Amino acid sequence: MRILLASGSPRRRELLAMLGVPFVVKPSEADETFPPGTPPRDAVVLLARRKAEAVWRTLDEAERRDAVVLAADTLVAIDQDALGKPRDADHALAMLRRLQGRTHAVYTGVCVRTAEAEEAAYAKTEVRMRRRDDAWLRAYVATGEPMDKAGAYAIQGYGSLLVEAIVGDYYNVVGLPLGLVDELFGRLGLSLFPTGPWQA
Numbered sequence: 001m002r003i004l005l006a007s008g009s010p011r012r013r014e015l016l017a018m019l020g021v022p023f024v025v026k027p028s029e030a031d032e033t034f035p036p037g038t039p040p041r042d043a044v045v046l047l048a049r050r051k052a053e054a055v056w057r058t059l060d061e062a063e064r065r066d067a068v069v070l071a072a073d074t075l076v077a078i079d080q081d082a083l084g085k086p087r088d089a090d091h092a093l094a095m096l097r098r099l100q101g102r103t104h105a106v107y108t109g110v111c112v113r114t115a116e117a118e119e120a121a122y123a124k125t126e127v128r129m130r131r132r133d134d135a136w137l138r139a140y141v142a143t144g145e146p147m148d149k150a151g152a153y154a155i156q157g158y159g160s161l162l163v164e165a166i167v168g169d170y171y172n173v174v175g176l177p178l179g180l181v182d183e184l185f186g187r188l189g190l191s192l193f194p195t196g197p198w199q200a
């Protein structure tokens, strides 16, 4: 089998590479909008499915036979609102002001697609953030780190200094809940463990 990671996210690439799984990257061009009011847990699954579908459509018959397309989408949820990646520095600052000193949820939807079937699900992690003053948050935005991250922070970077506690899978916050990916692989008779058919 040939794993195709339908993602342009360097974090997702690094997490999958950490397990030593061979894969190729094929970023999807899928539209990342969803109907307003969609619960974040549904939105991330919808978007992960859409990203997997977009890459699937680019494959020819022969490629589809041994392809495993893996896609994911991450959103931060607070007060019934879903926060994606910030548009600009002001937007990032507004998101960070809203999150600081409070608990929010991070959802990542995952979709795994093969010629036989498609499996999709989401993971949820709660993150409690420290209170930081505006000067700190502005300095953080100035590092540029928040710009391509859902909720405008990276738990794996300087954003770690904002975190007080988490409940749930850390890798979900970074953008790819590896345990869930393996569970979905398992439903398709595949594995992320070195016994997987991808090894052949």
Ligand SMILES: Cc1cn([C@H]2C[C@H](O)[C@@H](COP(=O)(O)OP(=O)(O)OP(=O)(O)O)O2)c(=O)[nH]c1=O
Residues within 6 Å of the ligand: 006, 007, 008, 009, 010, 011, 012, 027, 028, 032, 051, 072, 073, 074, 075, 076, 085, 106, 148, 149, 150, 151, 153, 154, 155, 156, 159, 173, 174, 175
């Ligand atoms: C909350 C959080 C998000 N993120 C990142 C993971 C994702 O890359 C990004 C959420 O944006 P996504 O839209 O899920 O993904 P993407 O546009 O970066 O990549 P693609 O659609 O091609 O797969 O936020 C972190 O790296 N650290 C964090 O702590």
